[in-house]
């Protein structure tokens with residue numbers, strides 16, 4: 001079944017008076033269990049596409065369906081709910097909160113929900129275990145390496161048990177070996193828990209770990 005269905009997706013931005021065609025008619029279906037790379041040079045539209053699939057930005061034209069729901073039919077509250085329930089994000093620069101421990105960073109997305117403290121703790125420790133960091137729960141981001149920080153970010157994305165995790169150049173700030181290890185962690189979660197990962201990259205070695213590669217160029221999919 002298609003979990004994500006994107007049709008004729010178009011996104012335009014105005015930069016001053018110049019109209020930028022960031023995406024020019026993208027058609028894409030993403031199914032259960034996929035580990036998908038969005039590849040393409042800088043400026044090709046990778047971030048724009050991920051932000052639209054993640055419902056943190058809206059298209060100029062075209063449609064996005066998540067689990068058969070057309071997101072343009074949803075109110076902003078419903079959209080926020082869908083995002084919180086089904087989508088996790090991982091960013092290039094990790095985006096951890098520096099004054100919080102690894103445990104607290106991972107716990108953060110659960111605080112807005114009515115989940116009891118014991119269950120929260122279990123879920124956070126489970127997520128940290130999934131990324132091999134259960135013994136680093138008390139460490140703050142500045143006491144962790146880059147690869148460990150990105151693994152905390154993966155645990156934070158994972159803790160709400162989303163169906164889809166979107167990762168925008170998750171290895172771009174890591175050295176090669178560390179980046180590959182982080183990708184392996186993502187791949188393991190994909191295989192064991194069936195979480196769909198959609199990640200952008202321009203690193204050929206990272207691309208080679210995907211089970212499908214969608215190549216973007218100037219806002220279009222290269223056939």
Ligand SMILES: Nc1ncnc2c1ncn2[C@@H]1O[C@H](COP(=O)(O)OP(=O)(O)O)[C@@H](O)[C@H]1O
Pocket residue numbers: 013014015020021022040041042043044045046047048049
């Ligand atoms: N907020 C914005 N305002 C204006 N132009 C933007 C904005 N975001 C992206 N763009 C432009 O859209 C195009 C695609 O950008 P982006 O999706 O960031 O590509 P990538 O992630 O592949 O580098 C680029 O030309 C970029 O300059």
Ligand SMILES: [Mg+2]
Pocket residue numbers: 046047048168
């Ligand atoms: Mg980008």
